[in-house]
Amino acid sequence: MMRKWKDDVLLCLIYLAAFFTEFLLIGILGYVFVKGFPQVSLSFLTNVTSVLQGTAGIAGNFVNTLYMVVMTLAVAVPFGIGAAIYLNEYARPGRVVRLIEFTTETLAGIPSILFGLFGMVFFGTTLGLGYSILTGALTLALMVLPLITKNTQEALKAVPEAYRSGAFGMGAGKWYMIRTILLPAAMPGIVTGILLSVGRILGESAALLFTAGSGYFLPRSFGGWFRKLSESGGTLTVQLYLSMSKAQYSVAFGIAAVLLCMVLGINFLVRMLAKKWDAV
Amino acid sequence: MAGDKGQRRMTQCKMMTEKLNVYYGKRHALKDVDIRIRSHAVTALIGPSGCGKSTFLKTLNRMNDLVGNVRIEGQVYLDGEDIYSTRMDVTRLRKRVGMVFQQPNPFPMTIYDNIAYGPRIHGIKGKEQLDGIVERSLRQAAIWEEVREGLYKSALGLSGGQKQRLCIARALAVEPEVLLMDEPTSALDPVSTLKVEELMTAFKQKYTIVIVTHNMQQAARISDDTVFFLEGELVESDTTARLFSHPADRRTRAYINGRFG
Ligand SMILES: Nc1ncnc2c1ncn2[C@@H]1O[C@H](COP(=O)(O)OP(=O)(O)OP(=O)(O)O)[C@@H](O)[C@H]1O
Numbered sequence: 222m223m224r225k226w227k228d229d230v231l232l233c234l235i236y237l238a239a240f241f242t243e244f245l246l247i248g249i250l251g252y253v254f255v256k257g258f259p260q261v262s263l264s265f266l267t268n269v270t271s272v273l274q275g276t277a278g279i280a281g282n283f284v285n286t287l288y289m290v291v292m293t294l295a296v297a298v299p300f301g302i303g304a305a306i307y308l309n310e311y312a313r314p315g316r317v318v319r320l321i322e323f324t325t326e327t328l329a330g331i332p333s334i335l336f337g338l339f340g341m342v343f344f345g346t347t348l349g350l351g352y353s354i355l356t357g358a359l360t361l362a363l364m365v366l367p368l369i370t371k372n373t374q375e376a377l378k379a380v381p382e383a384y385r386s387g388a389f390g391m392g393a394g395k396w397y398m399i400r401t402i403l404l405p406a407a408m409p410g411i412v413t414g415i416l417l418s419v420g421r422i423l424g425e426s427a428a429l430l431f432t433a434g435s436g437y438f439l440p441r442s443f444g445g446w447f448r449k450l451s452e453s454g455g456t457l458t459v460q461l462y463l464s465m466s467k468a469q470y471s472v473a474f475g476i477a478a479v480l481l482c483m484v485l486g487i488n489f490l491v492r493m494l495a496k497k498w499d500a501v
Numbered sequence: 502m503a504g505d506k507g508q509r510r511m512t513q514c515k516m517m518t519e520k521l522n523v524y525y526g527k528r529h530a531l532k533d534v535d536i537r538i539r540s541h542a543v544t545a546l547i548g549p550s551g552c553g554k555s556t557f558l559k560t561l562n563r564m565n566d567l568v569g570n571v572r573i574e575g576q577v578y579l580d581g582e583d584i585y586s587t588r589m590d591v592t593r594l595r596k597r598v599g600m601v602f603q604q605p606n607p608f609p610m611t612i613y614d615n616i617a618y619g620p621r622i623h624g625i626k627g628k629e630q631l632d633g634i635v636e637r638s639l640r641q642a643a644i645w646e647e648v649r650e651g652l653y654k655s656a657l658g659l660s661g662g663q664k665q666r667l668c669i670a671r672a673l674a675v676e677p678e679v680l681l682m683d684e685p686t687s688a689l690d691p692v693s694t695l696k697v698e699e700l701m702t703a704f705k706q707k708y709t710i711v712i713v714t715h716n717m718q719q720a721a722r723i724s725d726d727t728v729f730f731l732e733g734e735l736v737e738s739d740t741t742a743r744l745f746s747h748p749a750d751r752r753t754r755a756y757i758n759g760r761f762g
């Protein structure tokens with residue numbers, strides 16, 4: 222009798238907690254969308270902010286964001302996957318591997334502003350890349366490297382030993398086995414790591430403010446699209462931060478709505494891929 | 502060796518070991534093993550758990566190379582050629598000496614790609630040629646009729662017995678000369694076991710087969726020669742008929758009568 226009563230109370234509390242969490246999420250999403258969507262017009266999406274013309278737009282920041290995502294991944298994905306393969310398949314288990322794994326985990330927990338500080342001094346000043354998308358991308362690559370390495374490594378660890386011996390028993394060389402068996406089998410984990418990284422890149426402001434800067438112009442000529450890498454460029458999130466600090470709240474909410482849409486899109490993609498892979 | 506006379510001298514020897522010693526770190530897993538494996542015969546390896554049967558099998562196609570702290574001494578010959586010599590190409594060796602594992606281990610890909618995996622390693626790329634190899638191998642492993650409709654389905658959807666026959670087909674696809682099988686039926690139901698046993702008997706025409714088994718009836722049913730191991734030592738090696746009817750060593754007699762192991 223007593224137990225039944227306790228169970229009911231507990232169940233009630235659990236429901237309450239679940240309801241509260243859900244409510245919070247929907248509340249925030251709803252608030253941002255209601256405040257933000259009126260801002261999001263075609264001209265907001267396709268124009269660049271200009272004091273002279275009196276327009277407000279985020280096209281430049283949107284392009285910067287794409288550049289940042291692509292460049293960061295271009296550096297971090299090969300290094301991350303390579304490191305994971307090395308750690309899991311080539312290195313002899315021992316102190317060195319444990320040290321590297323420990324370092325990777327620590328790296329994942331460092332506040333992003335520290336990456337910003339390091340990136341600004343090392344890539345910006347020492348390597349002379351200045352405030353540029355490249356400096357920002359290299360900085361973010363360091364930041365997301367652990368994410369990709371860790372996820373790839375976990376996926377590789379989950380591949381049954383029997384697949385490896387099966388392939389070797391057929392006469393496969395090590396690299397051939399990795400290419401044809403391991404990487405395909407680990408693909409879900411690799412993609413998860415990449416998508417989580419995209420999420421981090423989209424959400425980052427502190428590490429970018431002093432590395433990639435806050436430029437928001439679109440290139441004017443064909444060559445400009447290439448020069449862009451060495452020019453300052455603020456992502457959507459950086460622009461959101463700057464707009465807030467200038468009390469331009471309507472613009473800020475507009476950007477926030479666009480960002481949320483992108484993040485939701487990525488989450489949706491992750492779930493779809495997960496489902497597809499589970500089915501195999 | 503007890504059985505090295507009479508009819509055994511007449512037939513050709515496919516593989517042979519001389520003073521084979523294997524160590525895992527400090528553990529002495531195989532001690533001075535001398536074996537001759539007859540061509541086109543089924544040789545069964547028997548003995549209690551941990552006596553070194555799998556270890557011995559793996560030295561025959563150098564799968565032991567993959568173990569971290571292993572040390573191998575002595576010689577292993579395939580057609581008179583020392584397979585541990587530096588001139589030996591391991592990829593080619595494993596093409597000639599194929600392996601089937603205890604747990605069926607099809608790769609997470611289509612049935613077709615599983616069978617084509619080996620041929621592709623060895624440079625066969627043509628679609629028509631691969632199609633032919635896939636059909637021939639699946640037929641040889643007596644699984645063609647069951648999977649011909651679903652060649653492009655994942656191999657992971659097959660039953661345990663089908664998976665094992667698929668793995669046999671996969672090993673046959675590279676046309677090996679020797680087939681090593683480590684307890685290939687211990688994870689299978691009686692019907693699948695029977696099918697695999699029938700295959701092995703049929704394979705004798707083309708291949709030399711070495712099989713590890715814990716099942717005395719199986720060894721007696723399908724093998725021509727039997728080798729008995731105990732604690733890393735070869736105790737007795739003879740034709741199956743003689744070893745089971747007149748074991749020379751009392752430890753062999755005790756083992757086949759089920760008194761230990
Ligand atoms: N990778 C390894 N590292 C260390 N010791 C090993 C390794 N593999 C096998 N051994 C040891 O070598 C001995 C022989 O092992 P092996 O696997 O060859 O036995 P087995 O006869 O196949 O046994 P089972 O019938 O249980 O399969 C065992 O004592 C085992 O503990």
Ligand SMILES: [Mg+2]
Nearest residue numbers: 554555556683
């Ligand atoms: Mg074994």
